Amino acid sequence: MSNINIIIEERPADIGNFLVGRLLPFRNKRMVGPFIFIDHMGPANLKDYQNIDIGPHPHIGLSTLTYLFDGAIMHRDTLNNHIEITPGQVNWMTAGKGIVHSERTPERLRHTDKELHGLQIWVALPKELEEMDPEFYHADSVDIPAWEQDGVRYKLIAGEAFGRKSPVPVYSPLFLIEIKTDERKSINIGKDLFGEAGMYILEGGVESEGVVHEPKRILVAKNSSLCEFVMEAGTTVYIFGGEPFPEERLIYWNFVATNRELIEAAKLNWQQQNYPAIEGESGYIPLPEPHSALKPKGK
Template identity: 40%
Template sequence: MTLDTMIVARTGDIGGFQVRRALPSVKRRMVGPFVFLDQMGPAEFLIGHGLDVRPHPHIGLATVTYLFEGEIMHRDSLGTIQPIRPGAVNWMTAGSGISHSERTAPELRAQGFNLFGIQAWVALPAKSEETAPAFVHHAARTLPIIQAEGKTVRVIAGSLFGEASPVETPTATFYADAALEAGARLPLPAEHEERAVYVAQGKIDIAGDTFEEGQLLVFRPGDEITITALETARVMLLGGEPMDGPRHIWWNFVSSSQERIEQAKADWKAGRFGTVPDDDEFIPLPER
């Protein structure tokens, strides 16, 4: 069997609704540069309700937010105000430190809506961990799409199936959203050393084994992989080159140095991170 590790995402609560977290896991800390993978929803928000992730800090990583359905309003300490909608990409580089919030806009709260998507964290290489924070947004129309024989693949970052995303990445990475009709077959190229598939919806077959939503499948390097949709399915393809060493992860902080994590804790507690304009709430530093 080509499968190296299978992780069942655990369920938690963020911003008032349930998420499934596949990375990090006791079975696997990273896949390529990906150190964190959360599935948000699918969830239905009734009129008057919405997502409320108060301002919080990050260091040493980039957050990658990608939606299948709904909308999130991103605000950060750089002064960015950006709605993210299905098929688009928000890539926020935390570097030496940034704070941001993720909320539902008032006009969307007033009508009710559905929300479904993925947030990933990409660890920065050690030489770039203290880079200046930055934010880029790529509209859905700018990302390449491959359509054939019951499958639609949007290349979010990196290169896949001969197409390259305009999203710049600090290391060799691939990240894609694949929507599959029942019976569709999708090969997973072997050029990247570390590869995984996350099942966001539906059921798939790989080499005669069935996998369901909420499962992250990590494969051995070089093996030939073909995904077959047993029903309508949505999967995320992700991976890249191995990171340049292990990473410490504590709350929203990622670093190759435990001392840097401790400094970030002290900085957030003392109010030394930048603030998010027009959002005076914040998430306190956890006690542990």
């Protein structure tokens, strides 16, 4: 019997001037563990006149994780963080009761041809922490646990697994693991996982129970303890998941909450511009109409 519960394929989503592959949420699977939103950005080749400009926009009830493979993004927020995200780094912003940030092409790249490729992820906060004070953490690539075993390269981007712990300050039991191989390899990591588990295939191919799965899709396991598969040569996957929450999560635009009242308060606060301003930024992305409210950021 197959251990694959559901297969989720990337769907194109427009984030303003840039197309991404939307993976979560999915109509038949809203979350995997605490992971509630995953976008695959790119790979995109941007001309000298093309830039990413996602202006100030708010979040509540979640942590955002940005992980780049190529390119750079300038992050600014209302905690006065102003930092350039480059490949291999982990940018972790916890919104809690409310934070505003912007994401733009860095000034040094705005008039040159460039590439952008990476993942943007939202992790919902536990109910008891969804109104915590906002926090920010930025890990350099050398800070992320990385090791090689039997010719397979691993990185623990966030959470705990394999007896290791990422420095990224997560707020519930979870894991986000990068696995790469240049040769065909059998992988059996079920004993190291817990809760729910999904696998995003970035490149290459994964064979599971005699079926080869192509890139740009998520395989969600029925039982994370039975996570066993074969990676084809030149494959990169991301294993993610953790303990699911007992409560449902609501999403409206960039707001995640356990109840409608928190969403409505956040909408009103943004409409009335009650959030702090970002130093060095001007303008803001207006609250979308209800029919487009499930298109995160300014979309």
